[in-house]
Amino acid sequence: MSKPLLQFPNPHEHALSIRAKALVFEDPKSQELLRRIDLVAPSRANVLIIGETGTGKELVARHVHALSEYRDGPFVAVNCGAFSETLVESELFGHDRGAFTGAVQSKPGWFEAANGGTLFLDEIGDLPLTMQVKLLRVLQEREVTRLGSRHAVPVDLRLVAATNVRLEEAVAAGRFREDLYYRLNVATLTLLPLRDRPGDILPLARHFLNLYTRRLGTERIAFSAAAERALEQHPWPGNIRQLENVIHHALLVCRGNSIQPADLHLAAPRVTDVASPMSPPAGAGRDPEAALRAALLDLFETDASDLYHRIEEAVVRTAFEYCHGNQLQTARLLGITRNVLRARLQKIGELQVSPSRLRVADDEQIPSLSPDSHLSASQGYA
Ligand SMILES: Nc1ncnc2c1ncn2[C@@H]1O[C@H](COP(=O)(O)OP(=O)(O)O)[C@@H](O)[C@H]1O
Numbered sequence: 001m002s003k004p005l006l007q008f009p010n011p012h013e014h015a016l017s018i019r020a021k022a023l024v025f026e027d028p029k030s031q032e033l034l035r036r037i038d039l040v041a042p043s044r045a046n047v048l049i050i051g052e053t054g055t056g057k058e059l060v061a062r063h064v065h066a067l068s069e070y071r072d073g074p075f076v077a078v079n080c081g082a083f084s085e086t087l088v089e090s091e092l093f094g095h096d097r098g099a100f101t102g103a104v105q106s107k108p109g110w111f112e113a114a115n116g117g118t119l120f121l122d123e124i125g126d127l128p129l130t131m132q133v134k135l136l137r138v139l140q141e142r143e144v145t146r147l148g149s150r151h152a153v154p155v156d157l158r159l160v161a162a163t164n165v166r167l168e169e170a171v172a173a174g175r176f177r178e179d180l181y182y183r184l185n186v187a188t189l190t191l192l193p194l195r196d197r198p199g200d201i202l203p204l205a206r207h208f209l210n211l212y213t214r215r216l217g218t219e220r221i222a223f224s225a226a227a228e229r230a231l232e233q234h235p236w237p238g239n240i241r242q243l244e245n246v247i248h249h250a251l252l253v254c255r256g257n258s259i260q261p262a263d264l265h266l267a268a269p270r271v272t273d274v275a276s277p278m279s280p281p282a283g284a285g286r287d288p289e290a291a292l293r294a295a296l297l298d299l300f301e302t303d304a305s306d307l308y309h310r311i312e313e314a315v316v317r318t319a320f321e322y323c324h325g326n327q328l329q330t331a332r333l334l335g336i337t338r339n340v341l342r343a344r345l346q347k348i349g350e351l352q353v354s355p356s357r358l359r360v361a362d363d364e365q366i367p368s369l370s371p372d373s374h375l376s377a378s379q380g381y382a
């Protein structure tokens with residue numbers, strides 16, 4: 001028997017507050033991070049958050065905001081990779097009426113929108129070099145000038161930037177300005193991948209179980225002991241976001257009041273890995289190239305006719321999912337140009353709307369950032 005979904009006067013606000021308050025940090029390494037956040041947050045220093053996709057960078061940015069003197073101002077989250085090079089400038093700094101063809105109204109940019117609060121620049125490594133120069137100037141002068149305007153507007157805000165790539169390497173490769181890097185990197189918060197803080201896995205899994213049980217209005221459900229073991233042993237390449245999706249999905253497919261390992265749909269270790277005396281043991285430290293070879297050998301045993309295309313599709317689709325529908329990152333991950341990627345995505349019918357973005361927006365009831373939804377701003381925190 002399932003209860004009806006609870007209705008809240010403002011579901012958007014409620015979803016945000018659940019999301020914002022929920023901080024599970026139980027592993028000793030995570031507790032150390034929490035102490036560091038407490039230390040860094042109250043200052044006005046720019047913060048750089050470094051971590052793989054899905055490790056909780058945005059959640060930590062919101063937490064920093066909540067602990068800062070800007071907590072009563074807005075929290076404006078912006079994904080620097082989600083906008084084309086031509087759009088990003090007017091999005092960041094705003095524009096005046098008539099600044100360019102199509103600018104029928106003047107519009108404040110993200111900096112002005114975040115004034116008095118926190119501006120969270122996600123995927124800062126995706127910011128085009130020309131924009132990096134302008135961003136640096138705004139940070140130095142603490143004022144923005146809208147495109148096509150002569151008047152500078154003073155801004156007082158906390159800047160938190162996040163990246164899932166090692167910016168030092170981007171600096172060395174000439175893709176990121178060194179001066180901007182030093183200006184952003186005043187205080188660093190490093191989020192470890194989930195596999196390096198195993199003490200967080202089960203507490204997080206239980207947290208998501210409670211969260212989704214409440215949201216779905218289902219009865220009490222628990223993990224079986226075997227399911228808990230499977231969760232703990234999984235390497236979680238997609239980190240906490242993947243764990244969250246796995247739990248959500250398991251809740252939808254499990255029978256009765258207990259979640260079994262099969263409900264989690266975690267990839268089982270491949271038989272070939274174990275069978276060959278040459279290959280290292282399955283699990284941690286396993287050579288991914290060897291695993292790939294083994295998977296291909298398995299596939300060659302099947303009698304599929306269009307194997308090449310299926311494999312290509314799997315590569316593109318998996319990378320695209322891994323990058324949460326971000327084309328720039330997917331292209332970078334695969335080492336191909338964005339145009340080539342777009343052609344492949346079109347071929348497999350993935351180009352219209354990113355399904356993973358849709359899913360996130362659906363679950364969390366937060367508008368996803370797309371070039372035409374101007375801001376993902378949320379006023380206040382809890
Ligand atoms: N420590 C945590 N406690 C609870 N939930 C978390 C934690 N870290 C991340 N999450 C959840 O995991 C998901 C991914 O986190 P997010 O901040 O979007 O990651 P990132 O920005 O690094 O890709 C979000 O739904 C977030 O609420």
Ligand SMILES: [Mg+2]
Nearest residue numbers: 054057058122
């Ligand atoms: Mg993020």
